[in-house]
Structures are given as C-alpha cells and as structure tokens.
Amino acid sequence: MNGFRKKKNNIGIPTEYKGYRFRSRLEARWAAFFDLLNWKWEYEPRDFNGWIPDFALIGKQVTYVEIKPITQFDQAVADKIDASGCKDECLILGLCPSVGKYGNVLLGWLREIYYFNVDRKRASSVIDDDCNQIESSWAEAVFGQWEDSVNIGFCHSEGAFFDRMSGCYDGGSYGAVILEPNIIDTLWAKACNQTQWKGGITGQKKPEYREPLQGEIEEFERRRSRLLRQIDTLIELEDIEKRKQSNVKKSDTPKQRKVPIFTILLQRLALRSSSKRRQ
Numbered sequence: 001m002n003g004f005r006k007k008k009n010n011i012g013i014p015t016e017y018k019g020y021r022f023r024s025r026l027e028a029r030w031a032a033f034f035d036l037l038n039w040k041w042e043y044e045p046r047d048f049n050g051w052i053p054d055f056a057l058i059g060k061q062v063t064y065v066e067i068k069p070i071t072q073f074d075q076a077v078a079d080k081i082d083a084s085g086c087k088d089e090c091l092i093l094g095l096c097p098s099v100g101k102y103g104n105v106l107l108g109w110l111r112e113i114y115y116f117n118v119d120r121k122r123a124s125s126v127i128d129d130d131c132n133q134i135e136s137s138w139a140e141a142v143f144g145q146w147e148d149s150v151n152i153g154f155c156h157s158e159g160a161f162f163d164r165m166s167g168c169y170d171g172g173s174y175g176a177v178i179l180e181p182n183i184i185d186t187l188w189a190k191a192c193n194q195t196q197w198k199g200g201i202t203g204q205k206k207p208e209y210r211e212p213l214q215g216e217i218e219e220f221e222r223r224r225s226r227l228l229r230q231i232d233t234l235i236e237l238e239d240i241e242k243r244k245q246s247n248v249k250k251s252d253t254p255k256q257r258k259v260p261i262f263t264i265l266l267q268r269l270a271l272r273s274s275s276k277r278r279q
Contacts, residue, residue, distance in 0.1 A: 060167030144175030
C-alpha cells in the first residue's frame with residue numbers, strides 16, 4: 001500500500017461537487033468518497049446549539065460528521081460536539097483515512113452513545129425524557145465488511161461492532177470479511193481526482209457574460225467619438241504638411257534635415273492636448 005493522499009494545500013478553498021458548493025476542498029473530497037462507498041449523506045443537515053455538522057451519514061441510524069484538517073484525535077473538537085446537546089453518534093474525520101497500529105484501516109473517530117435507565121435524581125450525566133442516562137465514548141472508527149452487507153461500512157473500535165451504515169453484525173470484531181487497505185486507498189485516490197482543481201491560471205471560473213449597463217455604453221461612445229476626432233485631426237495635419245513641403249523648393253533648404261511627417265503630427269497633437277488641459 002502506497003499510503004493515503006494527504007493533500008494539505010488548498011484545503012480551505014470552496015469547491016463545487018454534484019451541485020453543492022462546499023466550504024473547503026476537504027469537505028468535497030469526503031463527499032465524493034462517501035459516494036464511492038454508496039453511503040447516503042446530507043450536507044450541513046442541522047444546527048445543534050451553534051454546532052453545525054458538515055455531514056449526516058444516513059444508514060441504519062444517523063451519524064453526524066465533523067470534518068477537520070487533522071491527522072490525530074482532537075479533544076477540543078470532541079468537547080465542542082459533546083457540549084452541543086447532540087444525542088446521536090458523531091464522527092470526526094481528518095485529512096484522509098489512515099492505517100491503525102494493528103493494521104486496521106481507520107475512517108476517523110466515532111463517539112458511541114450508551115443509555116442507562118436510572119433514577120433522575122441520581123443521574124451523574126445527561127439524561128433524556130425517558131430517564132435514560134446518556135454516556136458517550138470516543139474511539140477510532142474502523143472500516144469493515146460484514147457478510148450481510150454488500151457495501152463497506154464502519155464501526156466503533158472498542159464498543160459495539162455492528163455496521164453503522166447497514167446495521168449488520170455477523171459476530172466479527174470489524175466484520176467477518178477481511179478488508180484490504182489498498183481498497184480504501186484506491187477509493188480515496190478516486191475521490192481526490194473527482195474534486196481536484198479544474199480552474200484556469202488563477203483557479204477561478206471565467207465570469208459569465210452580462211449585458212453592458214447604459215452608463216457603460218454611453219462612456220464607450222464618448223471615447224469612440226473622441227478617438228475618431230483625433231484621427232481626423234491627424235489626417236488633416238498630414239495633408240497640410242504635405243502641401244507645405246510641396247511648396248518649398250529644394251534649393252531653399254539644401255542642408256536641412258527632413259523630419260518624418262509622423263513625428264511632426266505627434267508633436268502637434270501633443271501640443272493641442274496640453275493646451276486643452278491648461279484651458
């Protein structure tokens with residue numbers, strides 16, 4: 001396995017993919033990656049007291065996703081999610097999938113939710129309306145392949161080993177089917193290619209044509225008229241100069257250096273322009 005692509009450049013550049021304008025190139029890559037895995041997703045689905053998840057993965061259950069340009073678990077991001085009031089499982093994704101220390105292919109970091117029915121007065125943490133005490137545990141999210149599912153899924157590395165997308169569980173830790181790391185590597189490479197830079201020299205799209213405003217048309221006509229008058233003046237000056245030179249005898253100016261007619265015209269035009277400015 002050659003390793004996953006960790007492209008840190010242009011991470012924050014807004015990128016369009018499948019009709020969505022994502023806030024960053026990294027978000028677009030993950031969206032393309034979800035599509036290659038046949039995972040259904042929604043972009044910025046809802047607001048949890050100021051925390052707006054980047055995605056919602058919709059499988060057997062809903063898993064909310066936060067995208068960050070990181071390569072290791074960020075406790076500050078996890079604390080923000082925990083404080084948001086979201087009671088569903090949440091997933092933090094970094095720059096790309098990775099390989100764990102035991103050779104497992106890692107998607108990111110998953111918060112698993114536990115519910116314990118307790119007395120409301122003795123609850124030590126958040127409880128819901130049914131007096132269920134809510135506990136959570138962050139750990140690595142591991143890719144897996146389950147026998148009853150045709151698609152690749154993922155699960156919690158330390159808690160429940162069922163696939164969050166299909167809901168399948170076949171008795172294996174991360175699914176009974178061995179998942180080769182190069183499969184995820186290839187899919188990630190395709191996702192990067194689908195969302196790569198397609199702009200021009202500046203990376204920006206060409207501006208769309210629009211009809212000129214009335215003021216712009218009037219200004220263009222004024223400049224055009226002024227230019228035509230200057231051309232007429234040059235032609236007139238050239239005719240005058242030719243007539244003058246035809247009347248001068250060669251014997252009158254035997255040693256006089258002839259000045260090019262175009263130079264004379266430019267000099268006279270410059271004098272006329274400077275005099276108009278002074279006026």
